[in-house]
Amino acid sequence: MKTESEFKTFYRTTLLPLLQEIEKLRRRIRVNNLLITTVYFGCIASLFALSLVVNRMIYGVWFTDSKANVPVIIAVIAAIVSFLFYIGKIHANKCTFVARYKNEIIGSIVRFIDEGLVYDAGNLIVQQEFIASRLFYPTPDRYSGDDYVSGSIGNTAIAFSEIHAIYKTETSGANGKKTEIWTSLFDGIFFKADFNKDFKGEYFVLPDMAERMFGWAGTFLQSAIKRYGELIRLEDTEFEKQFVVYGSDQVEARYILSASLMKRLLDFKRRTGKRINISFVKSHLYIAIPYNKALFEPRYYSSVISEEKTTEYFLDLEMAIGIVTDLNLNTRIWSKQ
């Protein structure tokens, strides 16, 4: 794994020249977009002025209430159509900048952390994988994401991406009118890795709210939840305070959650400071790390040359990629190779 000081050197030697080039592109695109905006709104204003002049020529007034103002209507239609083109052009320009930033900067950071990894800005962990983790309920109605990183670290195949999943609920009002409510299911990094032991069941390590808030009554409540399987009480008290574990088999759960893995998960949780959700399904490990910000998106309105911001991206990526080392997934002393 790479340290922050190693990254700072990498930033100065490799990323800074790239960022300077991208900064030039950003400025050029912003000037370009500003120019397009000025010309566009200038044209629209002229078009409306012209339509009013024509209106006056036809109807004798600038605007009439008694007849259809045909020139004005034509101007409005032209304005709407051209506005769509205008937005599309502005957006396409911005996308050119974002794509270059992501491919060159985020891609370089990923390769810097580990050569065996590939970055694909537009791709994402497929929805079937998200559902297969069985961490979230209900099934998302809208699912999107980007910044897909995949590859192998040692013997361990990993993949992760940013994911936004939301689901829809419908409520009926007093007048029988249905209202759709969209609720966030998950926003953040969704991580999948090949686990180093084979197992058959399904196991869930979730943040423990009930026990911390309600003590033994919380434990009772936890045991009543059957969606994830039976409650598994582990002997590590510190782990039990932070997490609640459910699964299909008491022995296999402990086979997966060895004393050392419990300690490593605790350390990982402390390091991230996030409410992480973990599942072990079909010999795979899934980790959902929530974030309440858009990840790896370059700044468009201010300079991209920022060591602080780029280091932040590095730390977020390093945290996800570091899961393999943090959880010791490359150790293959068991039957699964």
Added chain:
Amino acid sequence: MEPSTIIFIAAPLVFLLLLAIILSNTLTYRRNQADNAFASVDVYLKKRFDLIPNLVAAVQQYMGHEKSVLTEITALRSEAMRSGLSGEEVIEINNRMNRALRTVNVAMENYPDLKSNTNILQLQASLNEVEEQLSAARRTYNAAVLSFNNGVQLFPSNVIATIRGLRTRSYLETPEPERNNVDVRGLFNSRE
């Protein structure tokens, strides 16, 4: 006697009877959980003992100086295969086996040929796997025993436990010597 008086007397009795049944059933459930967990410990112990002859056969041609440890392992396996062993005896044999296997594992580091033998590497992986499963089964058993012992010792279920003659069970602890690093030199010297 007035019906209300009968209800007044009978209601607490019915409540106590129901409570006793629930507590008794909970204790039985927890005892069965512990028995079941011990059965899986036993399964993994047997599984491990089944791997021993293969390991001994594979490594003995390389390990000239450690014959005594291999002999001990074979003897322990034969002992474990005897029928009618109590739970404590099985655990004791297993603990001795742990120590002997650890010695073999550490000693194998001195034989580069062994480390490149795929057959032995596979055996080692299988043994590691079974040991991990064994450790998981032991932890499950201890968790089940904790739950059962709580039932036996805490009020009010301890009253039912006393009536039924249920006693607390002991945990499957990792013996003290195993918590320390194995002194391989000392172990081999003592056998030579």
